[in-house]
Amino acid sequence: MSPLRSYQLLVILIFITVSIKYTDAIMCHRCYSAMGGCGYDVNWRMYPWRSCPNSEFCVKVMEKVGSEYKIIRECEHELDKNVRHRLMMPVLRRHGYCEPARKNDPRNPSVLTDSSIQYCFCKDWNGCNTATPLQGFTLLKLISVSLTLLLVLH
Secondary structure (H helix, E strand, O other): OOHHHHHHHHHHHHHHHHHHHHHOOEEEOOEEOOOOOEOOOEOOOOOOOEEEOOOOOEEEEEEEEOOEEEEEEEEHHHHHHOHHHHHHOOOOOOOOOEEEEEOOOOOOOOOOEEEEEEEEEEOOOOOOOOOOHHHHHHHHHHHHHHHHHHHHHO
16 A cells, blocks of 8 residues: 555544544534523524534423513433423423423322423434434445545545
């Protein structure tokens, strides 16, 4: 193998390694409506995407309090750390759906949901709670492997 070919292969392998590290996590907005610029619309310059390496979804929580809404935008795994959200977050989490919170009221077990709180889940692109990490990861991996094979076999 020529030195040029070895150099090309090394560059591609470094690219694959860096790509795998930075594409396997979805990126979500992480803010609360009490913070300026994080109401119905998000000021993306104030609240850029943050990496959510252990999350499958970005989540937007909308809680109606009186006539106003409190909004939380967060990574799924960060909300799971909070006992309140862990108990209230719907068990069935589907991309593109908003589900009412679970009630978990021992005094009234027949009421299962609390419609004043909605949990919305998304995973189709980074910052969607304003991607699928697997889709982006798979495409990038496929391109990287194809380029490596082209250089090695050519």
